[in-house]
Amino acid sequence: MNQIPRLQFAHLPTPVEDLPRLPQALEVPIRLSIKRDDATGLALGGNKTRKLEYLVAEAQAHGARTLVTAGAAQSNHCRQTAAAAARFGFECILVLSESQTNLTRYESATGNILLDQLLGAEIIWTTRPERDVALQAAFQDAWQAGRRPYQIPYGGSSPVGAAAYAYAFLELVGQGAQPDWVVFASSSGGTQAGIAVGARLAGFRGRVLGISIDEEHDVLQQKVATLANETAELLGEKMTFTPEDIFVNADYLGGGYGVMGAAEMEAVRLFGRQEGILLDPVYTGRAAAGLIDLARKGLFKPGEDVLFWHTGGAPALFAPRYSELLQADH
Numbered sequence: 407m408n409q410i411p412r413l414q415f416a417h418l419p420t421p422v423e424d425l426p427r428l429p430q431a432l433e434v435p436i437r438l439s440i441k442r443d444d445a446t447g448l449a450l451g452g453n454k455t456r457k458l459e460y461l462v463a464e465a466q467a468h469g470a471r472t473l474v475t476a477g478a479a480q481s482n483h484c485r486q487t488a489a490a491a492a493r494f495g496f497e498c499i500l501v502l503s504e505s506q507t508n509l510t511r512y513e514s515a516t517g518n519i520l521l522d523q524l525l526g527a528e529i530i531w532t533t534r535p536e537r538d539v540a541l542q543a544a545f546q547d548a549w550q551a552g553r554r555p556y557q558i559p560y561g562g563s564s565p566v567g568a569a570a571y572a573y574a575f576l577e578l579v580g581q582g583a584q585p586d587w588v589v590f591a592s593s594s595g596g597t598q599a600g601i602a603v604g605a606r607l608a609g610f611r612g613r614v615l616g617i618s619i620d621e622e623h624d625v626l627q628q629k630v631a632t633l634a635n636e637t638a639e640l641l642g643e644k645m646t647f648t649p650e651d652i653f654v655n656a657d658y659l660g661g662g663y664g665v666m667g668a669a670e671m672e673a674v675r676l677f678g679r680q681e682g683i684l685l686d687p688v689y690t691g692r693a694a695a696g697l698i699d700l701a702r703k704g705l706f707k708p709g710e711d712v713l714f715w716h717t718g719g720a721p722a723l724f725a726p727r728y729s730e731l732l733q734a735d736h
């Protein structure tokens with residue numbers, strides 16, 4: 407593999423742990439384990455930390471002084487970017503989108519928004535439909551002000567960011583894990599694209615299953631395949647992916663992005679009560695709800711080894727829009 411520039415600040419390797427009680431509680435005859443990328447160590451961690459090791463190195467190589475990125479109000483990606491910026495002496499501009507109603511009565515800084523502020527990021531508020539334009543405007547303004555901005559794409563999902571998950575998969579293999587299934591939340595596609603490349607490199611025989619958080623099945627498959635091809639090329643590896651090579655389940659989109667429903671609440675509670683693991687309301691709660699439903703439906707054969715790749719996100723539990731629902735339903 408080509409070496410690409412990298413900084414090292416994540417706490418790696420993240421642990422792999424057995425979760426024996428959850429399958430028992432669900433009465434499904436599988437072996438469940440978890441890869442703890444919620445514990446990557448950067449300001450409460452998550453999957454963006456691995457990507458940022460490569461993205462911030464690229465920003466440094468470009469002589470940038472300011473990191474600019476965008477996401478939803480409770481974006482974990484933005485919070486980790488703000489932390490990486492602070493850690494390496496960059497300024498940070500976050501373009502956060504919120505619904506029109508919440509923009510006007512918008513909640514005080516809680517969950518990831520509070521952390522963004524504590525980490526010293528400048529926040530520019532916008533709405534979801536205007537987010538692309540607001541991001542470009544923020545970048546241009548920073549450029550014109552001589553702040554030498556470097557733009558990190560949504561979710562850190564450029565080939566450089568995705569490459570981190572090719573290495574992460576090799577890390578998993580190096581830990582001796584040989585699961586039949588690897589299941590995780592897939593949204594901007596970088597995590598899944600990187601894992602696809604890493605799995606191919608490792609000659610992995612199991613299945614890699616991304617649970618779509620907010621994208622139609624075919625759209626996500628195509629996006630991940632394209633990004634996996636670009637990532638492999640960046641790494642100098644000759645391999646190609648077609649959409650059919652990318653295994654996606656988009657049956658759990660529920661009420662849409664960021665809407666926590668009964669399935670997500672059940673998953674958050676089950677992982678908490680059975681295993682002492684905190685999931686998040688948006689990504690891992692939804693992916694785990696998918697895993698639980700698929701296990702109940704018998705997708706995984708008796709005795710199979712299922713690894714859930716925890717991608718972080720628990721700080722969003724403290725946003726009132728989620729904590730109020732979880733409390734009310736206690």
Ligand SMILES: *Cc1c(COP(=O)(O)O)cnc(C)c1O
Binds near residue numbers: 452686
């Ligand atoms: C961003 C994020 C994901 C999705 O990862 P992608 O690489 O964007 O597909 C999953 N879980 C959490 C907690 C995230 O913050």
